[in-house]
Every structure is written in structure tokens, then in C-alpha cells.
Amino acid sequence: MSKTSQYSAASNGSSTEESESSRLELINLSKEFGQGSERVIAVDNINLSIHPGEFLTLLGPSGCGKTTTLRMIAGFERPSSGEILLDDQDMSKLTPDRRPMGMVFQSYALFPHMSVYENVAFGLKIKKLPAKQIEQEVGFVLATMSLQFLANRAPHQLSGGQQQRVALARAMVTRPKVLLFDEPLSNLDAKLRAQMRIEIRQLQQRLGITSIFVTHDQDEAMSISDRIVVMRNAQIEQVGAPAEIYLHPKGIFVADFVGRSNFLAVDKVHAKKKSGKVAIRVLGKDLEVEAHESALQASAPVLLIRPESIRVSKSKSEATTISGTDGRVLNVVFYGEHVEYSIETEKGNLVAVVSDPKYDEIVPIGQMAEFSFDQERAWLLPADA
């Protein structure tokens, strides 16, 4: 880590201070592909402001428009309409080579005919920097990424994680105002992915480069981002900090996409003016829960309870019928640090994840179980289309 601090010290005063980070704004941005009956709207009139130094993630299923949005920012796709403002300057007419941006590709896109050193130096050579300076800058970045001992290797001689690091070094060395990541971790194995997330995040925070990260992996999005933009069908579904997206989703789509969910149909709903909470009746119990602002207007709001919020115990009442908070265990999977239950209830099947299980409290298949959850952990949301 000492080499890392050397780099940040060296670049101090140039790009590390947050005040020098750039703001990126997308205004009414749209992209259509094809013509006539084959016309596809890939991005539909989105507006987004990315704060200076922010790490923003575009999250969504494939085909939601997140990659197209990123590629428009990079300049690989020309917007059908709308503006891309970088520090109030319109970028949308510029070709990629004229935009002060760096990008890390899903395939890494390392030039196979160049060494690691030449790959990283490429952008600086294009900028016609003096040879001495190129040598210095490349040296710094390689050291930062612990790559200096690989400088003369060819890309195909590197492991996936090393290729990823070289790709990152190559994107950073030109000191771009915005860093773009196109699913850069999807070709790595799970452990390496988790570790690279931390590395990317730390580096980004140290350099303060405004960053946009595209992924379809919600764990990745939550662990790396300042804010997450959930996209669906070419539009933005919700923008918010990871905790907000996970705990206070605006609808079923977002809730379902960023984690596993139980949705319970509720019977009675009315607002409690004082607390800002909502009184509902569900599974035969009266609860006061937090709610999304549009949940009350919705014709049929549903209650979101995450599997980890549900407690499960052996039924004490010796009930044999399913009603209220008594259910029948359909399946039990023991994972070690947690147990996963599938429980049949009067409102349908519930998934419950009980962590730190106790040996004799595990409810076997076919037995009745009593389940419960804190009303503070529930969230009322509109059942969106």
C-alpha cells in the first residue's frame, strides 16, 4: 500500500481534490435503433445528474438500456436526442477520442500486440506527451496497481484479474474527468470479483474521479456505489443510495431486482398522520409500517418483507392448519451460517432466511412453523405494472 500512497501524493494538487472533479448531466437523453417496424427504443428520455466525484451505478436486467446509456456517454453511440453535459459543456457532438473520459471494458480490450507497458502508455503517446513524462506516469500507475513486475508481459500471459488491473491502469493514466465501467467484473470468478470491487472503489475515492459503472449484479451495485440508478425498459425506475434502493424501493420491480423479496397482499390501509406511518392489517394482525409515498394512492399496495427479516420457530400453538402467522414448512435448506425456509402461508409461499441457526430449533420439512417479523422492517409499496 505504500506505493499507492506515493501515487496519490504525487498526483496531489492535480486531480485528487474533490473540487476538481467533474459533474456529468444527461438531459432528455434518448436512443433509438433501427427504423420502421424494427425500431427499438433503447433509452427513453432519461435525465440524470452525476455529482462530482460520485460513483454511480447503472443497474438493470439485460436490454434495459444501461449499456447504451454508458456508450452514449463514451461517444460510441450517437444519441437520437438529448444532451450530455460535462461541466456544462455539451459532449454529444464529439467523437470518443475528443471526450476526456476513460473506459474499462467487459472484455478488458487490451491490445494483444502490445505489452502491458505499451498498453498503459498508449493514451499518453496519442496525447504526444514527452517520452520522459510518459515513462514516469506509466511507472506510477503500474506501481499503484502492483503491476510493475508485469510491465513487459503480453496481455495473454496475464490472469483475468491482472488483465482487469491493466485495463483499469490504462483508463486512469490519462487522468480522465469521467471513468466508465462496462460490466468490468463479469468475467472474473466470485472471489476475485469481490476483491476487485474494493480495489476499484478505493482507487476511485482516492482519485476522486466521477465514475459510472454498469452492471446487472445487484450485490456488485450495492457494495460499490454512492448511488444506484435502477433501469427498466429504457427508463429510469429509481435513483438512490444502495440502502434506500434495497430497503425503500419504489415498487415491486426494484424490490425484486435488488434482492429476494416476499410480497404480502394487505387488507386494510389508512394513513397515520402523526407518525407518517401507515396502518395496515395483514395475516390477521394490525401493523404500523413505513410506506412509499405513492403506496397510499395505489389500488392494491403490497407489503415487502425481506427473507432475512423473517424469524421462524417451531409452532408452539400445536396448530395443524395454516392461518395467520402459522405456516407449513415446504422445504428447508441448511447452508451452515444460515437456514433457508420455504413456508406455505394463507397469503402464498414465503421465503425466510434465518441466520446463525440453533441446532434444535431448525423446523423440519412438513412441520408447522410460526413466523414473525418486526413491523419496522416491513415496507409498504405500490404494486407497479
Next chain:
Amino acid sequence: MGFLNLQNSHREEKLNVIDVTVPRVVKKLRNPMRSSSKVRLDRVTRFVLWFTLALLAMLIIFPLGNILVTASRESGREVFAALFSSSVTQQIVKNTILLGVTVGLLGTSIGFLFAYAQTRLEFRGKRILHIISLVPLISPPFAFATAIIILFGRSGIITRDLLGLSPILYGFPGLVIVLTTSFFPVAYMNILGMMRSLDPSLDEAASILGASKFRVFVKVTLPMLIPGIASSFLLLFVESIADLANPLVIGGDFTVLSSRAYIAINGDYDVAAGAAYSVVLLIPGLLVFLLQRYWAQRRNIVSVTGKPSGRISPVESKSAKIALLAVPFTVSFLIVLVYITVIVGGFVKVLGVNNTLTMEHYSYVFSGIGNEAIFKTTLLALIATPLAGIFGMILAWLIVRKIRRGRQAMDFLGMLGIAVPGTVLGIGYAVTFNHTTKLGNFGIVPQLAGGGAIFGGALAIIMVYTIRSSPAGQRSGIAALQQIDPAIDEAASSLGASGVVTFRKITLPLIRGALLTGLMFAFARSMTTLSPIIFITTPDTPIMTSRILSEVDGGRFGNAFAFSSILIVLVLIALGVINLFVKGRPTLSLTTPID
């Protein structure tokens, strides 16, 4: 990283051990041919191995060896000596090299422009351009030469009648035009495949690092295409120096090694001299073949980084587009013109002189010897193609899955049939099989070729077709087998299947698609090949290509055009039938990818 809590501390340890994976990755790359069986070969496999080696010896090693023996006779030695002393002989070598280099450069450039247009430009007629550019691959090259003479020759329809010119095409310029147009599709396919496999995000990466479109091309795209471009050049070089048909039809006084060898045998009746010329031709052919293999192996390295993504952004500047498309469209126009000439030429009396419609060429072609040639050529090619397919597959299977030592040598021997110029192969067959081969006083191989041979010499022609075509099967078989996880074979043998049963029941069905496609081109090649055939064909077994040549020689262009048209139609029918077979069959996509 001190802030990380206890649970995360193991991640930090992992950080230092990533590099352990490197040697494994590298090893995998260096050893692309994985062998599944490390056990001794079973009896049946061993029998197959020896049988294959015997066939190879008979089909290629024996004839090539005989060429060397024949060439070392007195008049052959004189040819070798003349290489250093006679200016006439030296001129022939110079002509050959000049022709090879010119066609190589021009053909590769045109092939590159076609490939560039397909992959990097958006324009109307892209698909048609692609199809037109493949037409020369499946038609007899002298159809081209003849049509060019009629269109652009001294009394050509376009040159004299339209433009009032009388250029002399016979010789170097005509040869260059005809050979380039005939062979550039090889370069086109080669470079196209390579450009398609380039990861578009490499271009994008370069452009977002600040490189302009032109610089991206020069610094990133072009360097990665060098192996493809170089190997295309070499292929075209060899194809054009090995060609015999065109130097005979349009070569005029411009003598090259192949036509000199032909004259030595069919004009001077000096077999030893002919063999000697063909040995001189063989050397660059084999050298290029080896170089090409080297490059093909290097090429694998280029496409290892991750999976491709992104999209090629097409060139949009209108003037650049026009400049880049000028050559492909001109060449395509020329090809279309030539084939119209061939087709129309078969239906009129003397194209350009007397344009009265007539069926006399076709009635000539369909009667007597013409009819027999059509029937026999098709029959022999139809017999040889599946034989070649099976033989090539068996070779591939032995090479990839069964033998460990000497697999490179085996692969090389199998590919010799295509690496050796057709002229050389034909002369080899002529000197080997035109008489009974005796060991002492005991005949071990009967006379297979020439007048009085068994089956009227048909056997020798099937042998030539087979050894010329089996490399196509071998290549596609090797490519396919390398993609099939050896575990599939192992699963079959663990269920009790022997090596041969596994091959027949498991491997063969899986590689059928690749095999048939390879054979499709092999069949087209057999039907349209002349150079190896012309030395061993007999009146008993007339072959279409050599009939066409004699029609052209006799100045009966109409008959030649009718023959060529029929040949093209036959090839197209065969391709269509094979295509029907390939469609809807399970192929490689079913198999497990290897990591």
C-alpha cells in the same frame, strides 16, 4: 486495508496469491491439442493407424518420392544445372516469382478491401458483393481466362469494339488479371474471418484513449491483421505459381515453371526434365505451407482476451466510403461481366463476332465424349469426396485424440496433398502409376494411370481427388475435435465403447456439420481442378476440365463456355444438396465448451 473488519481479512490474503494462476493459463495456450487418452492404443486403433499410414504412403509419399528419383536422372540434373547457368531457365524462375509476388500483393490488397468493406462500411449491396466475391472459388479458372480474352483481348468486345483499343493480354498482364481475380477470394475469406473475430472494443478502447479513426486503424487494427495479411499473401503466392491452366490459356510467351514442366512432359516427352521443374516448384510451395502453419498457430494468441463486446462503428465520411468501395465494386462488376460472358458465350455462335443464338455448343457438349466427360467427372468426384472426408476425419481423430508422438509429422503428411502444387502432384502420379510398380520381378502395384491402365485410369483420378480433398476434411476435423471436450469421448469409453465405436457413434455425428462444409469446397475443387489431372487423364476417362482446355486450345470458345456453364451448374447443385444435409442437423453447438 486496516479498516477492513475481521470477516474480510481473508480477502486481503487472497490479494497476494492471484498470480499463481498465471503459469496455468500460459500452459493451456501452448498446448492447444489436448489428448484424452494417455493409455496405450487399442488393437483396432493401431490397425487404423497403420492402414492410414499405408494409404498416405501410397497416395502422396510414394509419388513425391518418385518425382525426386525421376528428377535425378540425367535430363533432370541438366535442368537443375541450368538453374545456375542458363539465362532461359533463370528467366522462367524469375517469371514465376514475379507472377507469384504480383498476384500475391494485388490479390491480398483486393481481398483486404473486400473484407474491410464487409466489416467496416455500411452500404447497399453488401450481401451481393459478398456472394459475387465467392463465385471465383467454385468455377474453373480458365473460364475466366477465356472470357477475359473475349472481352478485353486484342479483338475483345470491350477493348476493340467499344474502345477501339487492341491491347496484348497474352502474357504477364493477362495472367495477373486472371489469377488475381481468381484467387483474391482466398485472401478475402482469410482476412474477413480475422476481421470478424477482432473484438470491436479494442477499437473503442483506442478511440476513448484519444486516438482518431485513422490512428486506431494504423495502431490497433492493422497490426492485429498482419498475420492474416501475410498468410494470405503466401497462399496467393503459392496458388498462382502452382497454377497451370491459366499460363497455358493466356500465358503466351510468358513461361513459368508449371507451364514449362507441362511442355517438358507433353511436348518434349522428357519426363525427367518435367519432374525436375516440378521439384523447383515444390520447394517454395512447401516452404510457404510451413510458414503459413507457423502463422496460423501464432494467430491463436491474438484472440484470447475475454469475450468480444461492443460494436464496430462504421466509416461515415462519404468520400472515404467511395474511395474504399471503388475497387471492390469494380472487381465485382468484372466478375459479373465474365460470368455473363461465359453463360451467353455458350448460346451464341462466336461471341462478339457472330452473335446468332445457337444450341450447337451444347449439343456438341452433350454428345459423345463431352457427355461422357460430364458424367465421369461428376461420378469420380462424388466417389472421391466422401472417401476424402472419411480419410481426413480419421487423420484428424488420430492426430487430436490418439497419437502423441509424431502428431505434427502426421498432420504435415496429411496436408501434403494440398501443400504440393497440383502440377507437381500430377507429374508425381504420372511417373509413379503410368506403369506397373515392381519389387524385383513381382508386380506390387498395377498400372493405375495412363493408356492401358486398370479401370481406364479412373482409379488414379479418384486417388488424386481424394488426396487433394482430404486436407479440407482433416482441417475441419481437427478444428472441430479440439472444441469437443475429451470427457465426452471418455464418457463413451467408460460405457464400454471401443475407440472406433466412440468415433463412429459420438465424434462423427458431432463434427458432421464442419465436415460437410469442408467437403463442399473440396468437391467444388475436385470438379474444377486441372493441373494434377492433365498429366494422368486418358481417352478412356475424359475429365471435363481437360476437355475444356482442349476446346480452348482449338479455339472453340463456344464449346468451352458451354462446358464451363455446365460445370458451374453441377457444382452449385452439389453445394445445394450438401447444404440441405447440413441444415437442421445437430452440430458442435451441442457440446460442452472447454473452459
